[in-house]
Amino acid sequence: xxxxxxxxxxxxxxxxxxxxxxxxxxxxxxxxxxxxxxxxxxxxxxxxxxxxxxxxxxxxxxxxxxxxxxxxxxxxxxxxxxxxxxxxxxxxxxxxxxxxxxxxxxxxxxxxxxxxxxxxxxxxxxxxxxxxxxxxxxxxxxxxxxxxxxxxxxxxxxxxxxxxxxxxxxxxxxxxxxxxxxxxxxxxxxxxxxxxxxxxxxxxxxxxxxxxxxxxxxxxxxxxxxxxxxxxxxxxxxxxxxxxxxxxxxxxxxxxxxxxxxxxxxxxxxxxxxxxxxxxxxxxxxxxxxxxxxxxxxxxxxxxxxxxxxxxxxx
Amino acid sequence: xxxxxxxxxxxxxxxxxxxxxxxxxxxxxxxxxxxxxxxxxxxxxxxxxxxxxxxxxxxxxxxxxxxxxxxxxxxxxxxxxxxxxxxxxxxxxxxxxxxxxxxxxxxxxxxxxxxxxxxxxxxxxxxxxxxxxxxxxxxxxxxxxxxxxxxxxxxxxxxxxxxxxxxxxxxxxxxxxxxxxxxxxxxxxxxxxxxxxxxxxxxxxxxxxxxxxxxxxxxxxxxxxxxxxxxxxxxxxxxxxxxxxxxxxxxxxxxxxxxxxxxxxxxxxxxxxxxxxxxxxxxxxxxxxxxxxxxxxxxxxxxxxxxxxxxxxxxxxxxxxxxxxxxxxxxxxxxxxxxxxxxxxxxxxxxxxxxxxxxxxxxxxxxxxxxxxxxxxxxxxxxxxxxxxxxxxxxxxxxxxxxxxxxxxxxxxxxxxxxxxxxxxxxxxxxxxxxxxxxxxxxxxxxxxxxxxxxxxxxxxxxxxxxxxxxxxxxxxxxxxxxxxxxxxxxxxx
Numbered sequence: 100x101x102x103x104x105x106x107x108x109x110x111x112x113x114x115x116x117x118x119x120x121x122x123x124x125x126x127x128x129x130x131x132x133x134x135x136x137x138x139x140x141x142x143x144x145x146x147x148x149x150x151x152x153x154x155x156x157x158x159x160x161x162x163x164x165x166x167x168x169x170x171x172x173x174x175x176x177x178x179x180x181x182x183x184x185x186x187x188x189x190x191x192x193x194x195x196x197x198x199x200x201x202x203x204x205x206x207x208x209x210x211x212x213x214x215x216x217x218x219x220x221x222x223x224x225x226x227x228x229x230x231x232x233x234x235x236x237x238x239x240x241x242x243x244x245x246x247x248x249x250x251x252x253x254x255x256x257x258x259x260x261x262x263x264x265x266x267x268x269x270x271x272x273x274x275x276x277x278x279x280x281x282x283x284x285x286x287x288x289x290x291x292x293x294x295x296x297x298x299x300x301x302x303x304x305x306x307x308x309x310x311x312x313x314x315x316x317x318x319x320x321x322x323x324x325x326x327x328x329x330x331x332x333x334x335x336x337x338x339x340x341x342x343x344x345x346x347x348x349x350x351x352x353x354x355x356x357x358x359x360x361x362x363x364x365x366x367x368x369x370x371x372x373x374x375x376x377x378x379x380x381x382x383x384x385x386x387x388x389x390x391x392x393x394x395x396x397x398x399x400x401x402x403x404x405x406x407x408x409x410x411x412x413x414x
Numbered sequence: 415x416x417x418x419x420x421x422x423x424x425x426x427x428x429x430x431x432x433x434x435x436x437x438x439x440x441x442x443x444x445x446x447x448x449x450x451x452x453x454x455x456x457x458x459x460x461x462x463x464x465x466x467x468x469x470x471x472x473x474x475x476x477x478x479x480x481x482x483x484x485x486x487x488x489x490x491x492x493x494x495x496x497x498x499x500x501x502x503x504x505x506x507x508x509x510x511x512x513x514x515x516x517x518x519x520x521x522x523x524x525x526x527x528x529x530x531x532x533x534x535x536x537x538x539x540x541x542x543x544x545x546x547x548x549x550x551x552x553x554x555x556x557x558x559x560x561x562x563x564x565x566x567x568x569x570x571x572x573x574x575x576x577x578x579x580x581x582x583x584x585x586x587x588x589x590x591x592x593x594x595x596x597x598x599x600x601x602x603x604x605x606x607x608x609x610x611x612x613x614x615x616x617x618x619x620x621x622x623x624x625x626x627x628x629x630x631x632x633x634x635x636x637x638x639x640x641x642x643x644x645x646x647x648x649x650x651x652x653x654x655x656x657x658x659x660x661x662x663x664x665x666x667x668x669x670x671x672x673x674x675x676x677x678x679x680x681x682x683x684x685x686x687x688x689x690x691x692x693x694x695x696x697x698x699x700x701x702x703x704x705x706x707x708x709x710x711x712x713x714x715x716x717x718x719x720x721x722x723x724x725x726x727x728x729x730x731x732x733x734x735x736x737x738x739x740x741x742x743x744x745x746x747x748x749x750x751x752x753x754x755x756x757x758x759x760x761x762x763x764x765x766x767x768x769x770x771x772x773x774x775x776x777x778x779x780x781x782x783x784x785x786x787x788x789x790x791x792x793x794x795x796x797x798x799x800x801x802x803x804x805x806x807x808x809x810x811x812x813x814x815x816x817x818x819x820x821x822x823x824x825x826x827x828x829x830x831x832x833x834x835x836x837x838x839x840x841x842x843x844x845x846x847x848x849x850x851x852x853x854x855x856x857x858x859x860x861x862x863x864x865x866x867x868x869x870x871x872x873x874x875x876x877x878x879x880x881x882x883x884x885x886x887x888x889x890x891x892x893x894x895x896x897x898x899x900x901x902x903x904x905x906x907x908x
Contacts, residue, residue, distance in 0.1 A: 101685050102696045196487065197661045200674035204486070211487045256698060355699050407698045 100201075105260040106408035107198040111210070112264030114191035119241035120272035120305075121184045122234040124148055125171050127304040129231045132167045144279070144298050145170050151279035154182055171230045175237075176221050184237055188217045203251040206244070213240045259349045260407070266349070267400055270342035274393050276305055277329055277339075281385045284326045299325070306337045326385065327377045339392060340372040346399070353407065361402040368395055443589045443846040444858060445510060456513035456906055459624055464508075469855075472507065475617045476851060479505050482616070488609050490664045500667075504899035505610060506850045507617065510861060510881040514908040517628075520583065520591060520865065521875055523775030526765060528579045528867040531596060531752045533768040535575040538751055539565045549767050550760045551784070554835065558757075559805065560750030562713065564720060568737055570746050571644040572870070577708075577744040578637070579867040580604075583879075584778070585846035592778045594862065596753040596761070598745060600710050603880040603900075604866050605668035608633060608675075610880075610902040626907040628877035633866070634675035637708075640870025641676075644742050645705045652705035655679045655695065657686070659711045659727050669710050678708075688731035691738040706742045713747050755838055756804035779841055783834035792839040793830065796823050799839045801830065816842050848901065850883050860884045863903065877905035 128145055131137050146165050149155040157180055162169040177183040192214035199207045220233065245265075252258045277284070280302050299320050303309040308328060315332065316324050332338045347365040354362050380388050446457045453461035480502060483489070489500035512520070537544050538555060539562075545552045555561060580601025582594045611630050615622055638654065645652030658669035660682050673680035685695050686704065694701040709716065715725040720733035735741045751757065759780040762773045781788035781799075792799060796815050803811025813826040830837050847858035865879030881901040 100698050101679055101681060102698055103682065103685050104679075105698045193661070196666075196670075198680075199487065200670040200680045204674075207487065208485050212485050215484060260698075353698060 100256045100260075102408055104198045104201050105256065106404070107194040108201065108257055108260045109264035109403070109408060111191050111194035111198075112261040113268040114187045114194065115210070115241060115244055116265045116268040117272065118184045118187035118191065118237055120269070120276075121174055121182075121187065122237035122241070123305045123307070124152075124276070125174050125184070125230065126234040126238070127301040128167065129171060129234065130304065131298075131301050140298050141167055144301055147279040148276070151275040152182075154180075157182075168230075175230055175233055176224075178221070184234070185217055185221050188214050188237070188240075201257055203247075205251045206247050209240075209244050209247045213244070216240075256353055259353045262349045263346055263353075263403065266342045266345040267396060267403075269337060270339055270346065270396050271393065273306060273329060273337050273339055273342065274389050274396065276302065277326070278386070278389045278393075281389060284322045284385055308335065308337065311335060323377065323381075326380075330380065331372060331375060331377060333373075340369070343369040343372055350403070355406065358406040361399065361406050364395070364402065365399055368399065441587060442844040442858070442860065443585055443587055445585075445846050445848040445861070447849075456511050460509070460511065460621070463621065463624075472851070476507055479507065479613055479617060482613065483609075486609075488605075488667055491662050491666060503606065504885055505613060506883055506885070506899050506901045507614070508849050508851065508856070509614065509902045509904045510848050510863070511904045511906060512863075512878070514906050516591070517877060517905045519774060521877070523591075523773070524581050524583075524865055524867050524875060525873045526769060526771060526774055527581065527593065527596070527761065528576060528869060528873055530761065530765040530768050531579070531598060532573065532575055532869060534764045535598075535746070535749055535752050536573045537768070539568060539748060544764065544767055547767065549763050550757070554754075554756040554784070554804075555751060558751060558754055560748070560754050562748035562751070564733060564737070565746070565748040569739070571646065571742055574644060574869045575746040575749050576752070577640060577644065577746075577869050579869070580864045580880075581867060583775070583863045583865065584843060586778075587844040589846075591775055593761070593775055594778055595755075596758065597864075598749040598753040599712060600745065601864070601866065602665045602668055602710070603864055603882075604633060605671040606900050607866070607876075607878060607880045607903065609671075610900055611878075614902040625904065628905040628907050630876045630878050633876045634672060636868055636870075636874055636876065637672070638676040638678070640868050641706050641708055641742075641744055643870045644744065646739055646742055649705045653678075653703060654706040654708060655681045655686075655704050657681055657683070657707050657709040657711060659715070663710075665710065672708075683711075683725075683727045683729050686729045686732075688729060688735050691731075691735045691740050693729065693732065693735050693741045704741065706744065708744050713750065716743070716747065754804060755802055756835075759838060778843065781839040783830060783837045783839065788839075789830070789834050793827060796827060798842060800842050801826060801837055801839045803836055804838060805836070811836075814842065848881075848883065850885065850899075850901070852885070852887065857887070859887075861901070878903040 128141060128148070131141050131144070142165050145167060146155070149158055149165070149170065154174075158165075158170065158173050161173060161177075161180070173180060173183065175184045178185065180186065192210050195202060195207055195210040202210075217237075220236075224233070248258070248261060252261070280298070283298065300309060303312055303320075303325065306329060312320065312325065312328055315328060315335075318324065328335055328338065330339045333340055333344070335341055343365070347362075347369040350358075350362050350365050446453060446461065448454055483502050483505065487500070489502055491500050534544065542552075544550050545555060576598040578601060580597040580603065582597065583591050584594045585591050607630060641654045642652050645654075654676070655678055656669055656673040656676075658666060658673075658680055660666065663669070670680055679685075679695065681695055681704075686707075687694055687696070687701075689701075693704045693707070695704050711727050714721045715727045717728045717730060717732040718725045719730045721728070732741070732743075733747070736743055736747065759777065759782050762777055765771055765773045781792050783789045783792060792801070796813070797818075799813075799815045801813040801815070805811075813822065815823065818826075845860040845862060848861045849856045850859040852859070861881050861883045863879050863881050865875055867873065867875050881903045883899045883901055885899045
């Protein structure tokens with residue numbers, strides 16, 4: 100497969116995943132905003148989230164103070180902010196268009212329709228209209244895209260590169276969401292000092308983990324168990340361990356002459372999480388652990404790019 | 415990076431009686447109706463069916479077609495517009511129908527023409543017998559910017575230069591098919607031929623059960639088979655790729671579509687490189703050898719070392735690999751010498767010279783200004799004629815006599831006198847019309863036809879082609895960004 104094709108597939112998947120992650124975050128906070136007395140906790144959570152996603156600065160340049168409506172609009176539909184959901188959907192579609200010949204026509208039509216409809220929706224809607232509806236729709240489209248991908252694409256390199264893009268992006272997003280809440284996840288926060296329940300549900304919902312938590316633990320929500328679920332639970336689709344496992348497995352299937360070190364590092368990341376205990380992570384400290392994890396995920400992304408996607412000139 | 419001319423979708427011009435009261439030579443030939451509203455025999459079934467359709471059903475079908483074309487992304491990029499905003503080429507739901515006996519003649523005539531054109535290109539880049547015989551003067555050939563001295567003496571597999579030819583056909587007021595233009599460089603539009611058919615079958619399946627319509631969807635198979643057959647000698651399982659200028663090119667949809675249909679890689683210049691006179695593509699598993707390039711970018715941009723040094727679209731060293739016979743390029747470099755407007759008038763002579771046959775489908779009558787008699791006639795009849803600059807593109811160097819003012823005509827007269835060899839002249843044609851949906855309902859609109867002639871082990875044509883229609887009433891020069899549309903083309907089987 101052409102390196103450039105793999106590159107577009109990888110970024111197509113990353114942008115699709117990113118749009119969904121952002122939609123989940125907006126959705127979780129939007130629900131929170133509908134509850135009474137959520138004001139301070141909501142603002143705090145939004146600020147921490149914007150900071151963890153590295154988008155607090157562009158937001159403040161545009162809107163100044165953190166105000167939930169403005170944040171939702173900015174993250175979901177801002178045309179001029181390159182990282183908005185709308186622009187992620189566009190970037191996913193542009194990458195798909197560049198390699199539409201390598202996609203099944205069903206997948207291409209799904210991504211193209213998503214963009215066409217999102218653009219029409221963004222143009223039509225009046226200010227203050229239901230943002231909840233929009234992010235709900237984005238999630239549905241993302242589910243559809245994922246379904247079409249696994250239901251129609253050949254089990255070949257194209258699918259592996261698409262999957263790697265999805266899981267690297269997901270690992271990154273999950274780690275950042277954890278970062279936004281890391282102060283509440285220290286062991287001392289157990290019992291007595293449980294943080295705002297709204298914030299818990301925002302965090303868990305943003306990762307589709309609210310119901311999963313109940314099912315796995317059948318217990319009250321405690322910070323320690325939340326962290327364990329989102330970091331070390333192998334069965335949880337958005338946990339760091341699961342994402343690393345998925346990256347590693349897909350990477351092994353496409354290994355080439357150059358890639359042994361990259362595959363080794365992906366395996367190491369997976370093994371490290373696989374054999375970790377939550378107690379060890381807490382000893383290092385969650386902030387430090389997450390910072391290291393993000394740095395390693397970033398390094399892995401760079402290595403994948405230079406091994407497969409944008410190889411050095413060999414002419 | 416320098417911009418490139420939209421490959422394909424060349425200017426598309428029509429003369430029209432409605433335009434500013436221009437008087438044409440005759441009444442345009444109506445493809446569907448004889449006088450007094452009776453349908454021609456090959457349109458009879460369709461006309462009966464059409465008369466029975468409720469107008470809101472047809473309106474709804476037209477909307478459905480537009481929505482589908484958008485979803486599937488059958489669109490063309492418009493230069494200078496935001497990403498993610500491509501436009502549709504309007505599709506008209508009334509088909510253009512060609513009866514089997516008319517098609518048989520076109521089929522034979524176009525194959526004959528393309529054989530002669532390939533023979534001509536081979537001759538020009540080898541012995542130049544046709545020039546020595548004085549059939550065509552040497553000057554317009556050898557001093558032409560489309561003549562590529564780099565190709566002199568280069569042997570290409572099978573002696574085929576124009577593997578894909580798009581021949582533009584019009585029908586005059588007498589109902590006669592004539593060739594208006596040969597496109598032998600990077601002709602485009604075939605994806606619309608295929609997609610229009612799919613759309614018609616989806617919208618009106620009932621029409622296909624009561625007509626015997628020749629299928630077209632094997633085009634990609636024939637094309638791939640041909641491309642494989644012209645691989646460099648000694649290559650048993652050739653790797654074929656399609657070279658595009660990228661997703662911002664106006665014909666990008668077609669490039670992606672054809673690559674997908676043939677199951678070959680769609681590559682850009684940056685994906686390929688030349689090493690030891692061989693061409694490789696950069697893949698996730700390392701370099702992979704390429705044997706045949708179906709290129710959809712112009713000669714000028716193919717190799718910055720040989721042609722335009724500022725081109726970012728090409729592959730440095732490609733010409734060297736090509737001349738060494740390590741790669742096949744389709745269409746070959748240098749085919750432009752045969753489809754230049756200054757060469758067009760001589761194509762019937764080529765057919766006689768190389769094949770010893772009379773042309774089956776003729777040219778539009780053309781006066782060559784380098785001939786004294788022709789020039790005198792043209793200067794005396796400028797107000798009735800269309801004068802074209804031979805190397806002009808996009809209708810810039812063109813005079814449409816009946817639509818021009820006295821001043822414009824006099825300006826052109828002076829230009830012709832100053833450099834007669836730069837101009838040819840043709841009568842103002844009354845192109846045939848076909849009923850077409852306009853805002854006001856069905857109305858006659860001018861059409862032409864571009865069949866695609868494929869040359870490989872043999873010469874073949876998928877029955878039909880792309881019918882283009884001028885949707886605006888009274889427009890003279892129409893292209894896809896100025897209101898040109900397309901129709902499905904049905905060749906009826908006998």
